Amino acid sequence: MTADLPRAASRERTRLSWRRTVLSATIVALLFLRLAGPAAALAVPAWLVVLAVAQRRMAALGHARPYPSARELALVALAVTTLAVFGTALVVLP
Amino acid sequence: MHFVIGALRRWFDADGLAAEGTPPDYRFSLANERTFLAWIRTALALVGGGLAVAGFLPPLRIPHLREVLAVTLMVLGAAVAVRAVDHWARCELAMRQGRPLPASRFPGVLAVVVALGALLLLFATAVPVHR
Numbered sequence: 448m449t450a451d452l453p454r455a456a457s458r459e460r461t462r463l464s465w466r467r468t469v470l471s472a473t474i475v476a477l478l479f480l481r482l483a484g485p486a487a488a489l490a491v492p493a494w495l496v497v498l499a500v501a502q503r504r505m506a507a508l509g510h511a512r513p514y515p516s517a518r519e520l521a522l523v524a525l526a527v528t529t530l531a532v533f534g535t536a537l538v539v540l541p
Numbered sequence: 542m543h544f545v546i547g548a549l550r551r552w553f554d555a556d557g558l559a560a561e562g563t564p565p566d567y568r569f570s571l572a573n574e575r576t577f578l579a580w581i582r583t584a585l586a587l588v589g590g591g592l593a594v595a596g597f598l599p600p601l602r603i604p605h606l607r608e609v610l611a612v613t614l615m616v617l618g619a620a621v622a623v624r625a626v627d628h629w630a631r632c633e634l635a636m637r638q639g640r641p642l643p644a645s646r647f648p649g650v651l652a653v654v655v656a657l658g659a660l661l662l663l664f665a666t667a668v669p670v671h672r
Binding site for chain 1: 552553554564567568571572575577579584585586587589591593595608612615616618622626630633
């Protein structure tokens with residue numbers, strides 16, 4: 448049992464890391480809501496992508512082979528980039 | 542162009558990465574994933590910071606400085622996110638091939654840029670206006 452502790456802790460840390468990331472994404476989505484009004488709907492798909500990948504990863508962390516796929520992580524990075532682009536448009540466009 | 546296609550393949554071609562070398566102990570792979578997530582949260586903080594500067598800061602005495610700072614923060618956020626997935630993929634590949642992990646100047650450069658931006662903002666807000 449004790450020999451498995453580092454492995455279990457590694458999965459747990461990664462699960463918690465995904466939770467923190469979803470919380471961060473939620474805060475940014477709420478900032479959009481506060482600043483952009485109805486246009487904040489544009490930020491919702493990006494937030495949903497982060498949420499969906501996080502749920503998928505957190506479930507996979509209970510499996511025998513908990514490796515992430517490059518595509519999952521690239522989707523998260525793409526979602527964050529989209530938020531940055533929308534935010535820039537919000538500031539630059541009149 | 543070749544470089545861009547190579548990078549895109551590395552980021553999105555899940556099977557391509559999985560076919561390379563031998564998978565490391567999953568604890569190392571999960572540590573790499575957590576580092577990626579820490580960078581993603583850094584990117585989100587930069588985007589959120591940019592939104593906060595644009596939305597909650599009063600106009601600064603230098604025209605458009607507020608908007609320039611906000612856009613700079615968000616562009617930095619996008620760069621951090623893209624670089625995060627690239628660095629994750631290169632680390633994962635190095636571990637699978639048993640090579641040393643790639644070194645990077647990016648964290649140092651980002652730290653210097655953020656520090657200079659903070660000093661600029663401090664200067665723009667704290668120095669009294671001379672008439």
